[in-house]
Amino acid sequence: MARPRSFDPDQALDLARDVFWRKGFQGTSLDDITAATGLAKPSLYAAFGDKNALFLQVLDRYHQRIVANAERVLKEGPSARDAIERWLTGFVPFCSGVKGTRGCLSVNTAADGVCDQKEVRNRIERFNRKLEQLLRNRLRADRTQFSGVFDPDSTAHTIMAIYLGLMVLAKDAPDAARVRATLNQTMRLLA
Amino acid sequence: MARPRSFDPDQALDLARDVFWRKGFQGTSLDDITAATGLAKPSLYAAFGDKNALFLQVLDRYHQRIVANAERVLKEGPSARDAIERWLTGFVPFCSGVKGTRGCLSVNTAADGVCDQKEVRNRIERFNRKLEQLLRNRLRADRTQFSGVFDPDSTAHTIMAIYLGLMVLAKDAPDAARVRATLNQTMRLLA
DNA sequence: TCTATTATGTACCTTATAGTACACAACCAG
DNA sequence: CTGGTTGTGTACTATAAGGTACATAATAGA
Secondary structure (H helix, E strand, O other), X not given: OOOOOOOOHHHHHHHHHHHHHHHOOOOOOHHHHHHHHOOOHHHHHXXXXXXXXXXXXXXXXXXXXXHHHHHHHHHOOOOHHHHHHHHHHOOHHHHOHHHOXXXXXXXXXXXXXXXXXXXXXXXXXXXXXXHHHHHHHHHHXXXXXXXXXXXHHHHHHHHXXXXXXXXXXXXXXXXXXXXXXXXXXXXXXXX | OOOOOOOOHHHHHHHHHHHHHHHOOOOOXXXXXXXXXXOOHHHHXXXXXXXXXXXXXXXXXXXXXXXXXXXXXXXXXXXXXXXXXXXXXXXXXXXXXXXXXXXXXXXXXXXXXHHHOHHHHHHHHHHHHHHHHHHHHHHHHOHHHOOOOOOHHHHHHHHXXXXXXXXXXXXXXXXXXXXXXXXXXXXXOOO
16 A cells, blocks of 8 residues: 555566676766666665665575576586586676677675685685585585596686686687587586 | 976886775776875876776786786796796786686676777777687697697686686685685696 | 075865665465 | 655765975985
8 A cells, every 4th residue: 555666676686696797896977877777865775775685685696596507507408517517608698709708797896805704704704615525516416427536526616716717808709619619518517 | 308207107007906806997086096106196197197097008008917927928938838827827826816806807807898899998908818829839839748639729718717716816815725726626627 | 685487385176975764565374 | 646755966074195395314425
């Protein structure tokens, strides 16, 4: 029995996400957000709280999507090798100049000074751990597909490092062929 | 025939570097710099210019040191494999929690929103290219030490990605053993 | 010692930014 | 139609941050 909200909060979060992604948390002003979303500051504050709280919701949403995608893709198919290659290949447009040079919001945030805030740091660490865990689980499950000296745990960690490194290099807008060549190298570790 | 400077500019740059490294460019205020260096703002401006110019000098100095070290280490020894392993191992303290969780100033800056500024971006790209070139050159020079299918170029690129990825993961303060395990995996690519 | 010149420190200005007060608009129940 | 309730837009406040004016201190040379 009151005035209903005139916007979709999820859509607003996605618009805010794009700004944070491009300019970083510290480099994004509330005016940037209001311009991108078309919402006035009181609406933002009523819906999401202050800038910090807004960012945490953006970051959670971002993380959830990537984790959900990883859970799905890494579960599919008969071979761990194939599943991981498919998963990594899906990121090629984001690691090359194809989809801009924003890299990864999580990586960008990890490198930003915001990391002092425990709430942000904890989320990023949890996200990194979760992705690595998904890789590790799949590698462990299909262990018999690999040689005896194969170490699923450190391989999962290495794949994570490569994934994050490619997201850093994304800022240089490399062409897709270079990224794919790196993925080919990465797949050599799965033997 | 004038009043001499009462501080060492290089030392001031290093002190400023530590602040930028910890808090990021956007997260660092000039007051942070004056507090860290003990210099008043007019002294900073007279010596280095504005915040941007100061940061560029800090970044150049940082890059130069890393490149100089890489040039030295990657040149030494009879085997490319050994040289690269020594070079990477030197970063273990910075990639694990041993030397704090600042990661790499260049990676942090790459992820920061400052990247819009061409001068910063160009420097980072040049730095990435230079490091990769040093790796590539050594791998090419010792190509006969590897198998016929070995590809020095994409291997160099992959090592760069791992290096940068480890610098991102440094923020999670992993223990040194995990980092070394990743380096062992990396060395599997050099065969 | 005196002077020209450059460094330093205080105190200030301007701008931008996070956050809010308040008046008004839109909706629903009765 | 009306009143209570919640969302929205304007306009404001407070603060912090980048940058600078100006007076003063320290040096080298005459």
